[in-house]
Amino acid sequence: MTSRAEAVRPALRCVIVMDSSSFQSTPPPNLLLVVSGSSGAGKDAVIDRIKELQIPVAHVVTVTTRAQRASEVDGVHYHFVSKERFHRMVESGEMLEWAHVYENYYGVPLFAVRNALMTGRDVVVKVDVQGAATIRERVPGAVLLFIRPPSLEELERRLRSRRSESCAEVEVRLGKAIHEYERLAIFDYVLTNHPDRLDDVVEQVKAIIVAEKLRVIPRRVELNDPGHA
Numbered sequence: 001m002t003s004r005a006e007a008v009r010p011a012l013r014c015v016i017v018m019d020s021s022s023f024q025s026t027p028p029p030n031l032l033l034v035v036s037g038s039s040g041a042g043k044d045a046v047i048d049r050i051k052e053l054q055i056p057v058a059h060v061v062t063v064t065t066r067a068q069r070a071s072e073v074d075g076v077h078y079h080f081v082s083k084e085r086f087h088r089m090v091e092s093g094e095m096l097e098w099a100h101v102y103e104n105y106y107g108v109p110l111f112a113v114r115n116a117l118m119t120g121r122d123v124v125v126k127v128d129v130q131g132a133a134t135i136r137e138r139v140p141g142a143v144l145l146f147i148r149p150p151s152l153e154e155l156e157r158r159l160r161s162r163r164s165e166s167c168a169e170v171e172v173r174l175g176k177a178i179h180e181y182e183r184l185a186i187f188d189y190v191l192t193n194h195p196d197r198l199d200d201v202v203e204q205v206k207a208i209i210v211a212e213k214l215r216v217i218p219r220r221v222e223l224n225d226p227g228h229a
Contacts, residue, residue: 028213031122032139032221036132037147038177040158042193043126044077046147049202058116060125063089066104069164097127097134114223122209129180136186141219143212146187150194
């Protein structure tokens with residue numbers, strides 16, 4: 001007579017053999033982090049703090065035709081160029097995205113993003129909301145971060161305190177900020193930049209980078225030439 005233990009024994013001998021390569025992982029692709037938000041939300045402050053803390057990301061500097069402020073350094077905060085030079089860059093396909101904002105032009109140089117990604121680091125760029133929408137269409141694998149102040153009152157305080165715009169210009173920027181908040185759906189993350197808590201936002205950016213690197217299906221940055229997106 002066959003015992004119950006002997007009857008089930010053959011089933012116990014069935015072992016699933018998996019190739020060890022199934023458990024091997026490859027480094028996740030480099031990320032393209034797009035930092036956006038309303039004027040005065042603190043985009044520059046976040047990026048500057050990331051650089052101060054030497055977080056290993058490459059920052060691609062935006063090109064602009066607006067006047068350089070006294071506190072700004074050419075090539076660090078922006079690449080300041082003439083409108084003629086800017087238009088030549090657009091016509092020759094040198095921009096990942098560009099926009100006409102507040103009577104000036106802003107754009108992200110495509111070659112600089114490519115070169116930064118080739119260094120093996122994650123890349124961060126700063127754009128306005130219109131620019132973020134363009135990058136979302138051209139580079140679906142980009143990670144879009146929206147920086148916002150805790151309130152409209154705080155945004156107004158920041159804009160007025162920097163004394164770089166007239167009262168009329170401040171009103172225009174506040175009005176635009178309200179409409180920009182209506183486009184939050186195109187972003188992946190929303191980060192609130194409270195006064196005196198800048199490091200909290202930076203820690204959130206670091207956490208987002210970690211989370212994105214752990215995705216089962218990673219984001220992949222594919223940069224196409226203008227007209228071939």
